[in-house]
Amino acid sequence: MNTAVVRLIAGRIVIAILTLLFVSLAVFVGTEILPGDVAQAVLGQNATPEAVAGLRHALHLDQPAYIRYFLWLGSLLSGDPGRSLVNGLPVATLIASRLPNSLMLAFVTAVICVPIALMLGILSAVWRGSRFDRAVSFVTMSIISVPEFMIATLLVIVFAVNLRWFPALSYAAGKVSLDQFFRLFALPVLTLTCVMIAQMMRMTRAAVIDTLRSSYVEMAVLKGASPIRVVLTHALPNAIGPIANIVALNLSFLLGGAIIVEVIFNYPGLARLLVDAVSTRDMPLVQACVMIFCATYLFLVMLADISGILSNPRLRHR
Amino acid sequence: MKNDQTITVIDTSPPRRLRLPVAGMVGAGIIGFWILIAIIGPYIAPHEVGALVDDDLFGHMRWSLPLGSDYLGRDVLSRILVGARYSIGAAGAATFLAILMGGTLGMLAAVSRGAIDMALSRFFDALISIPSKMSALVVIAALGSSIPVLISTAAVIYTPGAFRIWRALAVNVNELDFVEVARARGEGTHYLIREEILPNIAGPVLTDFGLRFVFAVLLLSSLSFLGLGVQPPNADWGSLVRENIDGLAGGAPAVVMPAAAIATLTIGVSLLIDNLPGRWSSTGEH
Numbered sequence: 001m002n003t004a005v006v007r008l009i010a011g012r013i014v015i016a017i018l019t020l021l022f023v024s025l026a027v028f029v030g031t032e033i034l035p036g037d038v039a040q041a042v043l044g045q046n047a048t049p050e051a052v053a054g055l056r057h058a059l060h061l062d063q064p065a066y067i068r069y070f071l072w073l074g075s076l077l078s079g080d081p082g083r084s085l086v087n088g089l090p091v092a093t094l095i096a097s098r099l100p101n102s103l104m105l106a107f108v109t110a111v112i113c114v115p116i117a118l119m120l121g122i123l124s125a126v127w128r129g130s131r132f133d134r135a136v137s138f139v140t141m142s143i144i145s146v147p148e149f150m151i152a153t154l155l156v157i158v159f160a161v162n163l164r165w166f167p168a169l170s171y172a173a174g175k176v177s178l179d180q181f182f183r184l185f186a187l188p189v190l191t192l193t194c195v196m197i198a199q200m201m202r203m204t205r206a207a208v209i210d211t212l213r214s215s216y217v218e219m220a221v222l223k224g225a226s227p228i229r230v231v232l233t234h235a236l237p238n239a240i241g242p243i244a245n246i247v248a249l250n251l252s253f254l255l256g257g258a259i260i261v262e263v264i265f266n267y268p269g270l271a272r273l274l275v276d277a278v279s280t281r282d283m284p285l286v287q288a289c290v291m292i293f294c295a296t297y298l299f300l301v302m303l304a305d306i307s308g309i310l311s312n313p314r315l316r317h318r
Numbered sequence: 319m320k321n322d323q324t325i326t327v328i329d330t331s332p333p334r335r336l337r338l339p340v341a342g343m344v345g346a347g348i349i350g351f352w353i354l355i356a357i358i359g360p361y362i363a364p365h366e367v368g369a370l371v372d373d374d375l376f377g378h379m380r381w382s383l384p385l386g387s388d389y390l391g392r393d394v395l396s397r398i399l400v401g402a403r404y405s406i407g408a409a410g411a412a413t414f415l416a417i418l419m420g421g422t423l424g425m426l427a428a429v430s431r432g433a434i435d436m437a438l439s440r441f442f443d444a445l446i447s448i449p450s451k452m453s454a455l456v457v458i459a460a461l462g463s464s465i466p467v468l469i470s471t472a473a474v475i476y477t478p479g480a481f482r483i484w485r486a487l488a489v490n491v492n493e494l495d496f497v498e499v500a501r502a503r504g505e506g507t508h509y510l511i512r513e514e515i516l517p518n519i520a521g522p523v524l525t526d527f528g529l530r531f532v533f534a535v536l537l538l539s540s541l542s543f544l545g546l547g548v549q550p551p552n553a554d555w556g557s558l559v560r561e562n563i564d565g566l567a568g569g570a571p572a573v574v575m576p577a578a579a580i581a582t583l584t585i586g587v588s589l590l591i592d593n594l595p596g597r598w599s600s601t602g603e604h
Contacts, residue, residue, distance in 0.1 A: 018433050023447065023448055026448065026456075027456055028452075030453075030456040030460055031456060031459065045370075067395070134456055141588055145581070146577075146580065146581040147536050147539050147556070147584075149543045149556075150559075150577045150580060150581055153577055154467075154576070154577075156566055160567070161567060168400060203444055260544070263543075264563075274455060275546070277459070278455045278458055278459040278546060279545060283459065286455070286459045290452050293449065294449065294452055297447070297452075
């Protein structure tokens with residue numbers, strides 16, 4: 001570690017924070033252009049003007065937009081983003097009940113995907129142009145080109161309808177046994193895994209091929225190192241930076257995929273809470289969920305960039 | 319006159335042949351087929367989209383109803399034929415608008431350099447950091463989901479990506495001598511973009527159009543699948559999958575076929591752009 005690297009990383013963190021502020025502004029503006037009066041909508045048509053005015057005051061709707069933005073930002077940062085407009089429950093409670101489920105889904109998916117995707121990517125890079133490489137490339141291209149709900153649909157037909165291994169819907173209320181838990185979890189995880197592996201594998205392949213084309217790898221081949229040795233000791237250590245970058249970047253793609261998967265399998269995660277909030281136009285809930293997703297996304301992208309900086313030897317040893 | 323030999327294009331592709339690999343031909347064929355269907359679909363549909371033609375729900379495939387019937391007993395084939403124009407038309411319009419805005423601004427940024435370039439690049443960099451599904455959900459939560467809102471949302475979402483690619487391509491051309499010559503002649507920004515830059519980046523930006531079109535189809539059909547896209551009584555392919563999702567347990571063609579329609583369209587475009595001669599451009603997500 002030296003000052004140049006520290007400065008680069010600090011700069012990257014500052015950019016991430018500024019971007020998050022920009023995103024919060026965009027989310028606030030996006031949700032505040034809503035036509036109509038929230039107070040009126042909450043209280044209904046029969047509310048007295050005094051009651052509407054009272055609620056408008058309580059919700060700070062009588063203040064100018066920029067003050068409301070800072071009030072909103074403050075409440076978000078203090079962990080109390082208000083109450084749901086639909087059922088009156090605190091947004092924080094709603095999110096707290098769903099967030100662990102989403103994290104669990106993401107964690108299990110990542111643990112399964114990362115090793116498989118990296119292995120497939122490295123193998124196709126080493127055997128590039130072979131029949132194996134072409135087959136894997138075609139399959140992953142197809143998976144990337146179709147919507148996530150299509151993958152989920154196919155998996156349900158194969159595994160739940162034809163083979164009857166897993167139930168088609170994921171969530172059972174109350175306590176579930178460990179065995180049941182795995183069976184409920186299997187299809188959502190499998191769907192996300194397919195999508196993630198396809199993307200991560202393609203990027204890994206490209207990164208490793210890039211390294212294999214470099215002159216020090218050519219040198220290693222020329223001096224007679226075995227293909228395995230060339231890949232493991234010469235190419236891979238230099239590809240670790242790009243690969244770490246790819247892993248972090250792909251974990252951020254998981255967020256988008258989770259929306260579809262949670263809805264199709266009826267999984268009680270944060271993404272389904274968000275989709276429900278959008279369809280009922282429950283703005284405080286939409287704002288809070290979107291901010292959580294965007295913050296996670298920005299954090300992962302920042303992590304990807306930082307691992308890129310750290311793995312660059314020209315920056316590390318200067 | 320020998321003067322016809324004007325300073326030509328920096329053509330990186332091998333000598334111009336319109337010969338595509340087989341996979342590319344297949345892709346082009348699929349795209350042509352679906353565009354034709356999007357145009358003539360409603361006229362060749364065997365049944366009215368809303369007509370109840372089958373007593374069975376989720377009827378199987380047979381001669382009178384080639385793709386079976388849906389959850390109300392309507393003809394799936396007709397609904398797919400009519401839905402084509404929502405899926406393809408909306409995504410195509412959104413992509414076109416995104417490229418129009420992003421591309422124009424991208425070339426403008428490249429040609430004018432300096433402060434304008436800085437400001438536009440920073441702005442779009444910030445915009446691109448919002449995941450596409452999140453921006454779509456926020457806008458739909460605020461404005462509802464009519465078709466114009468869906469098209470403009472998707473257009474705005476894919477504008478920053480288009481800006482980046484077009485700017486990068488235009489910056490490369492902008493460095494070349496013939497652009498400097500034109501600038502020294504005193505040509506204006508508009509002329510530089512139209513006559514010098516645009517003709518020389520036409521190839522790669524067509525690839526970019528294809529890629530962005532696939533993203534737009536995926537985004538819009540996913541939104542419809544979530545029930546937040548095209549609203550009944552209209553239905554695009556994503557809505558068809560959603561409304562027939564109950565048939566999934568029985569493996570009904572009503573849920574498989576619209577999904578297959580989306581898949582063939584997007585895989586067709588990917589096949590074509592992956593097999594264009596010279597690997598014109600490549601991009602990641604967004």
